[in-house]
Structure formats: structure tokens, C-alpha cells
Amino acid sequence: MRAMQQLGDVRPTLSGSSGCVRVRPGCQTAPDVLFSERMTDHLKRQTLAVFLAAIGVVAISASGVPHHGTNISYDRTKPVTLKGTVTEFRLANPHPQLYVDVKDDSGKVTNWGCEIAANPYQLMLSGWTKQRSVNALKPGAAVTVTVAPSRAGTPVGVVLKIVNEQGEELLATADAN
Numbered sequence: 795m796r797a798m799q800q801l802g803d804v805r806p807t808l809s810g811s812s813g814c815v816r817v818r819p820g821c822q823t824a825p826d827v828l829f830s831e832r833m834t835d836h837l838k839r840q841t842l843a844v845f846l847a848a849i850g851v852v853a854i855s856a857s858g859v860p861h862h863g864t865n866i867s868y869d870r871t872k873p874v875t876l877k878g879t880v881t882e883f884r885l886a887n888p889h890p891q892l893y894v895d896v897k898d899d900s901g902k903v904t905n906w907g908c909e910i911a912a913n914p915y916q917l918m919l920s921g922w923t924k925q926r927s928v929n930a931l932k933p934g935a936a937v938t939v940t941v942a943p944s945r946a947g948t949p950v951g952v953v954l955k956i957v958n959e960q961g962e963e964l965l966a967t968a969d970a971n
Contacts, residue, residue, distance in 0.1 A: 868942040868952040875940045876906055883931035885914050885924050892931060892953065894939055907950040908941055911967060922965065930964050931956075937964075 878896035892908040910917070931937070936959040941951025955966040 867945060869945050870942040870952075870954075872943060873940050873954055874943045874951065875938060877936075877938050878906065880931050880933055880935045880937055881905060882933060883927050885917070885927050888913055890914060890917065890927075892937075892939065892956070894937060896949075904949050906939070906941070908939055908953045909950070910953045910965065917965075930958060935959070 876894060876896045878894040880892065881895050882891075882893040884891045889912070890910040892910065894906045894908060895903050896906050897903050912920075938957045939953060940955040941953055943951045953965065953967070956964045958964055
């Protein structure tokens with residue numbers, strides 16, 4: 795009996811094999827240890843599955859939401875035509891920006907921010923390159939810009955059409971005409 799206390803109790807494993815597990819006195823029994831390990835593995839797999847499912851839901855739902863509402867921000871039913879001088883053109887993501895100084899009847903100058911709805915890649919596909927923008931929209935160039943103005947009443951708009959001093963249409967959207 796004393797030898798059994800020193801070596802520990804011998805109990806069969808849960809796997810049904812003929813092997814036995816030695817359990818020291820005062821420790822968990824072999825079936826408890828195996829059950830605990832299986833539960834831990836099951837909980838890890840279940841937690842990982844829930845986490846991956848949540849990531850999948852977020853990824854799918856995020857791709858369906860636009861990053862901003864161009865048609866909500868700008869009023870396409872009330873186009874405004876501006877004559878002015880280019881102060882800056884940025885061919886950058888997510889949308890290129892054109893800045894134009896416009897004088898009103900009293901001589902007050904307002905700098906308008908004009909967002910081009912197409913992204914740089916779309917512009918390049920239609921033949922609009924960085925070199926073309928540097929040449930056509932350099933600071934000081936006189937332009938006439940038709941924009942859908944901001945609904946907030948600020949001096950910004952989404953570009954419908956850009957015409958240079960010679961009357962050449964540089965850029966236009968489908969709803970510009």
C-alpha cells in the first residue's frame with residue numbers, strides 16, 4: 795500500500811486505449827485533466843470561430859458603405875459657374891482637388907475648393923495625366939468651372955465641367971451638359 799502511495803494511483807485513460815496514466819496523490823485525476831484539456835481546446839476553437847465571423851461581418855458591411863456622400867453633400871440640381879484663376883491643383887487620392895480664386899461683383903476674392911469626383915486612376919484611364927494637369931491647371935491659369943455647390947453654403951463644390959481660357963473643355967462629367 796505504501797508503494798502505491800509513493801508511485802501514485804494508476805487509472806485508465808479516457809481515450810479507451812489500454813494505456814494508463816499515473817496520477818500523483820493530491821493531483822487532479824487523469825479523466826479530469828483530459829476533460830479540462832479538451833474543454834480548453836474547444837473554447838479556443840469556438841472563440842477563434844466567433845472572432846473570424848465578426849471580422850468577416852465587419853469586412854463585408856464596410857465594403858458596402860461609401861466613404862462619403864457626394865450626392866448628399868452637393869446639390870447637382872443647382873449648378874454654379876465660376877470664372878477665376880487657378881491657385882492650386884492636387885492630383886491625389888481619394889479625389890483630385892482644384893482651388894480657384896473667384897472675384898465677385900464687389901471685387902471680393904473667394905477661394906473655391908472644387909472636388910473632382912473621379913479618382914486619379916479613373917482620370918488617368920481617360921487620358922488625364924499628372925503632366926497634363928501641371929500644364930493645363932497651373933497656378934495663374936484662367937478657368938471657368940461649373941460645380942454642384944455645397945448644400946452647406948460653403949465655397950466648395952463637386953466639378954461638373956472645367957473650361958480653359960481658350961474655351962476648350964478640359965474635364966467634364968456626364969451630367970455637366
